[in-house]
Amino acid sequence: MTTENPTDVVVIGGGIAGLTAAAMIGHRGRRVRLFEKAGDLGGRAVTQVKDGFSFNVGPHALYRDAAGIRVLAELGIRPQGRAPQPSGGHAVLGGVKHAFPSGFLSLLSTGLLTLPGKLETAKLLARLGALDPAPWQSTTVADWLASLTRRDDVRRLLGALVRLTTYGNAPDRMSAGAALEQVQRALASNVLYLDDGWQQMVGALRDAALAAGVAIESGVRVDAVEQSATGAIAAVRLADGTRLPCAAAILAVPPDDAASVLSGASRALLDGWSRAATPVRAACLDLALDALPVPRSTFGLGVDAPLYFSVHSAVARLTPGRGALVHVAKYLDPADRGDAARDLAELERFTNLLQPGWRDHVVHRRFLPHVTVAHALVTAERGGFAGRPGPAVEGAPGLYVAGDWVGAEGMLADASFASARRAAELCLRDVAPLSAAA
Ligand SMILES: Cc1cc2nc3c(=O)[nH]c(=O)nc-3n(C[C@H](O)[C@H](O)[C@H](O)COP(=O)(O)OP(=O)(O)OC[C@H]3O[C@@H](n4cnc5c(N)ncnc54)[C@H](O)[C@@H]3O)c2cc1C
Known part of the structure; x- marks a missing residue:
């Protein structure tokens, strides 16, 4: 030695x-x-580059007003990228696409909610930013959502927002305070998709x-x-x-x-x-396409299924020329050991819904059936x-x-x-x- x-x-x-x-x-x-x-x-x-397409390990977004950006600034680093705009995106319920309620107009027009559901959602979204997360740290997301509203449709939508911002799909265990902080951060200042990936x-x-x-x-x-x-x-x-x-x-x-x-x-x-x-895990389908069959369809979020779809290259520089880099993900329930074939089929069906014909455009694809997003659910x-x-x-x-x-x-x-x-x-x-x- x-x-x-x-x-x-x-x-x-x-x-x-x-x-x-x-x-x-x-x-x-x-x-x-x-x-x-x-x-x-x-x-x-890490970001893997294949034929000029930059593949992060599944969808990665950097919160714009959080510890990471602040620590990077202390080290003199300013990450380059852009913030995705959810307007024009889809919320998917029962296999049907609806306008994603990202603002007043889309909330008014979406078929996702009935009129009373829309009014309640508008009220809650307006209140959410001012709520103090501290008293909710030891409450589960499920109990917190139940305390916010009696409406199933509104709870489902808020639950989807929690999944989107935290990756957590464990409403009976996840801390509502921690989830609320993350949702507030996303609503107030959004995220960045980084040029050339997280590398x-x-x-x-x-x-x-x-x-x-x-x-x-x-x-x-x-x-x-x-x-x-x-x-x-x-x-x-x-x-x-x-x-x-x-x-x-x-x-x-x-x-x-x-x-x-x-x-x-x-x-x-x-x-x-x-x-x-308890690890937070996801199944991810990362796709490099030579073109998007439906250029305007760049974001989709499952409301009754834990699914995510986003064209990261519509926002950040991740592809050569006119190709597209797409991330599709399923937020795995920690109690579910995962079934790779089932999860891949779900991810592909979700992609079909948002980008019909995508299979004819695949340049590279990578399926990660069971990746650890974070090592501990809060x-x-x-x-x-x-x-x-x-x-x-x-x-x-x-x-x-x-x-x-x-x-x-x-x-x-x-x-x-x-x-x-x-x-x-x-x-x-x-x-x-x-x-x-x-
Ligand atoms: C699909 C997916 C999506 C994600 N999306 C987001 C997102 O949108 N926003 C966000 O903020 N975060 C996201 N994350 C989480 C983010 O990627 C991680 O939190 C972060 O990269 C973890 O960094 P780390 O250094 O703590 O751990 P790691 O990246 O796991 O690094 C640990 C390193 O230690 C090395 N190592 C282990 N044992 C040894 C040893 N004995 N000797 C030497 N080396 C060793 C490993 O090889 C590894 O490189 C996502 C993660 C995944 C997988």
Whole structure:
């Protein structure tokens, strides 16, 4: 076994959380090394380019007024892209398309709701922005919606909005406070679809980390994090047996991966965190088309089925020439183990409804039957955001976790950004740099 020179901080995982934490700590003059086991950086924010079509891993939208944008700004990064306009989109009920009620006129004209349903929806949408999410953190989405309205049609529509903004399809478990925050964010300031996909952001984070002196190595797996008898971080061990002494380690990886590199009491604690986390999953059909059969049909949301359709290239630069990049997704119920053939058939039927004839235009297609969107549903039973663990790990000075399952702020990638920033702050505050110079 070889032992390398000590470093101040080792970051494990080269997704958004790891790159963010590394850049922030490196920026403050600490020696940082980052290890990513995959060949490429980015984790689930990676973008694959095929014949000029930029494929994110399923539909990805960056909230415009949330932790991610703020953390990126602190690092001098301004993501380039545009906000989708839901006007002209469809809401689908019972297999029939209706105007998506995105504003006053479409709400008035849509066949989705009866007149009393429209009036109630208008009233609720006007009220939603002013509601305080805090008292609803321990209430389920289902109970909250029932308290808002007795009308099934209005509840169904609001439930679809919750799915769209959170990816969560678990109204009996999801925290209403957390969902409300996300819906408010979407209604007030929308999202961005990024030009060239989320790789744009990954590349900018990598450059910020490199400029801050971080040493980045991809294709290198960390196998173990060693702690001293007091629990303090002592070293990490790489898959090839190399031992790297360090004062702090940030595990910016999924919860089961985080647990697997630890031992003793920290392992037991992280195993518990991993078991308590309910993954948010989706089935995704990503399509590159040479043209859109129905150019104006660029957005559809299932109201009585957990389905999503959006032409991301109608908004962001993702294709060569006049092709189209389309994301179709099914929000999976955590209680449902998923059935790939059934889910693919549903996604294809939904695509037929919104873009009849699409099959004649396929250049590339990719089906992801069961991807993890976020590693932890924000649940009412755990008290909403406050129930998520970390970033500090009790009993393990110098050990932190970061990711979309960590910390009390934000959902999806915003939770990864926010927990990475918090882990970096705590590490800078509480862990002294190693005095032994390399
Ligand atoms: C279909 C889909 C749609 C999504 N849509 C949105 C959206 O619209 N808006 C939004 O905000 N978010 C969205 N997300 C979520 C977003 O992609 C993630 O929250 C974010 O990318 C997670 O980043 P991360 O760094 O926390 O984790 P990851 O991206 O999972 O990164 C963890 C990294 O750690 C590496 N790793 C694990 N173990 C080790 C080890 N032992 N040694 C070294 N490396 C290791 C992994 O290879 C991986 O690269 C979506 C995700 C999916 C899948």
